[in-house]
Amino acid sequence: EVQLVESGGGLVQPGGSLRLSCAASGFTFSDYGMNWVRQAPGKRPEWISYITSSSRTIYYADSVKGRFIISRDNAKNSLSLQMNSLRDEDTAVYYCARDVQGFDPWGQGTLVTVSS
Amino acid sequence: DIQMTQSPSSLSASVGDRVTITCRATQSISRYLNWYQQKPGKAPKLLISAASSLQSGVPSKFSGSGAGTDFTLTISSLQPEDFATYYCQQSNSPPYTFGQGTKLEIK
Numbered sequence: 719e720v721q722l723v724e725s726g727g728g729l730v731q732p733g734g735s736l737r738l739s740c741a742a743s744g745f746t747f748s749d750y751g752m753n754w755v756r757q758a759p760g761k762r763p764e765w766i767s768y769i770t771s772s773s774r775t776i777y778y779a780d781s782v783k784g785r786f787i788i789s790r791d792n793a794k795n796s797l798s799l800q801m802n803s804l805r806d807e808d809t810a811v812y813y814c815a816r817d818v819q820g821f822d823p824w825g826q827g828t829l830v831t832v833s834s
Numbered sequence: 835d836i837q838m839t840q841s842p843s844s845l846s847a848s849v850g851d852r853v854t855i856t857c858r859a860t861q862s863i864s865r866y867l868n869w870y871q872q873k874p875g876k877a878p879k880l881l882i883s884a885a886s887s888l889q890s891g892v893p894s895k896f897s898g899s900g901a902g903t904d905f906t907l908t909i910s911s912l913q914p915e916d917f918a919t920y921y922c923q924q925s926n927s928p929p930y931t932f933g934q935g936t937k938l939e940i941k
Contacts, residue, residue: 762932765929765932777928813877818883
């Protein structure tokens, strides 16, 4: 079964940092680009970052550029998102998703709350 | 950035009905348009990619069409499990933007 499992969310103060992880299983992780998508309560999903299978190409949404860093370890079937300088508006459920011309599947999500 | 606009934002329908949701892009995205279904507390689920390609395991009651800037998702013979929020998303170029969603409710 193709599966993605996120971890690392939690409560953090504004200006703080957090590192999210996504563990992949059930498919050849190194064959696929991967994405991070977040969704604030009651809002539409917001794509925030993409990384190619080889890590050669990376894209970020303007809302996180310069603050978040996406990376992957193909040997460990793992995707990461380093989030720095967190703001109140970064509060959301964060999902990793496999890129297959469309995002499929998505993980179950991990909640990040930025609050003092 | 490419903006995606869905209509309607909410839709009330009955079991057995056929409904259509539209999605419009602010510039041509060829057929790089995906549709997702999301139920409360769950991650979105990919239903259709490339405007009309039904994902494996998704019932044929779901169908998509369109190209360029205008797209539709049609759901036939609504069942209770189909009542959810539906999102379109463009995958033509980053940022890969989503529509605001269409909440499909039981009448």
